[in-house]
Amino acid sequence: RIRHYRWEVKYEYKSPDCYKKLVITINGRSPGPTIIAQEGDTIIVDLENSLLTENVAIHWHGIRQIGTPWFDGTEGVTQCPILPGDTFRYEFVVDRPGTYLYHAHYGMQRESGLYGSIQVSPRDGVAEPFDYDYERSIILNDWYHKSPSEQATGLSSTDFKWIGEPQSLLIQGKGRFNCSKLTTPSLDPDACNQTKPECAPYVLTVIPGKTYRLRIGSLTSLSALTFQIEGHNMTVVEADGHYVEPFVIKNLFIYSGETYSVLVKADQDPSRNYWATTSVVSRNRTTPSGLATFNYYPNHPRRSPPTVPPPGPVWNDVESRLAQSLAIKSHQNYIHKPPQTTDRLIVFLNTQNQVDGRVRWSVNNVSFNLPHTPYLIALKENLTDAFDQTPPPTGYDFVNYDIFKRTNKTNATSSDGIYKLQFNTTVDIVLQNANDMNINNSETHPWHLHGHDFWVLGYGKGKFDIFNDPRNYNLENPIMKNTVAVHPFGWTALRFRADNPGVWAFHCHIEAHFYMGMGVVFAEGIDMLKNLPSSIMGCGHTKGFHRP
């Protein structure tokens, strides 16, 4: 079946957290419309860019784009940006059931509110390994009052200006900023208005006794989050489109780019409402928790719960986050066994550095620059001067590098070189975290791979030991995902098959960190691709390739 959408993307004034600012909407909405489809459907999105002065591109997060690598929506990697006034057709197949996302993938534009969810149900007659009565999608997000261009300018200038902590957290596009905290009051009485219905808390209405599947995704710019529903347990059943061996939690840790389905039974005292909250973890909390109402029908949805909202675990409790990561295994009836050996191991040291007087993030001491000619076109058309042909390093100085020491600021370089993977081989990636430029500090980075799912083989603390740690890999029932966290001062090991012809970004999903160079690009099977659509061309070295 074909699901055809027509989307107009434009700026509008909105107040998702009561503070009025420019937000990028799809057909007037942010979050944009939920794409609801069935396994095997073809999605067509005709996108009209009405941003007037800004380019755009949309990435279909978690959709592997098998056979359509040119519609992955990653500006600079798989396509030229869509110019103001232009329309662009994305057309791809959703080949697996599950919970996915879509969002802008151009500069730091995702932060402007251009995002939404994709829900794919199984084929007719195919059951899922759990039961529920109803389902809801919830996207969690953090929210800044400054525009992405203002933030990006601060990040890329020699007079570095960090974006800081977000002003609020949004649950399904709704948050609450305390207007009395505004540092520059406005004459416009509507500039920050907490009585606006637009920023009333999101209400999740449930019928007592029923079970709900919550499809929860995070598209935060920066924050790692915990999500909890006061007095209710949650059972994790799906992660990034893969069924999980169910386990029960009180709070869900979720990193930017991840999706989970949890089951919640409305089995508490039905005479009142409850709080659903989300709070920042992994960075010292200065942002107030995001609040939603878990509303037991027939109580009034605006009736405040009689309790204090639960704050969730303390921000610096790394152990419980690591424990939850380790608890996520493949459902026993849906195990895709990984290859038991690998053809190639690449270790990625994650560091913060200074490059040419700018604060950047680096992978093996190389900070990534996005080129203006998309790699996919450059590789297919052999435009060898479009990017640096030297591949970046596949490891770092394992013997001498101390991951617990502050980064040696100056020893990094920047490059737009890429990793070429031999088609149909098995690739292992170990993400190695380290101390950044601050004393005793290592951040959480959620890494997202385009075009593939990977097996999560293991997590560890400290420095990855190439000889011993692989002996403890989970090769029996690892979960497959497209986004995974590397915890502070730890490592995460992944395995994937390089079996999807195309060019694929692999990057930290923190918007500012990717912008500051925290990413790499893989290319595989380019010679197997037939002609590229000319709609993706027209920029950089591909000027004149575009035939409208």
Ligand SMILES: O=C1O[C@H]([C@@H](O)CO)C(O)=C1O
């Ligand atoms: O990239 C980052 O920069 C700041 C800080 O390290 C420099 O001020 C921070 O917290 C980041 O995550």
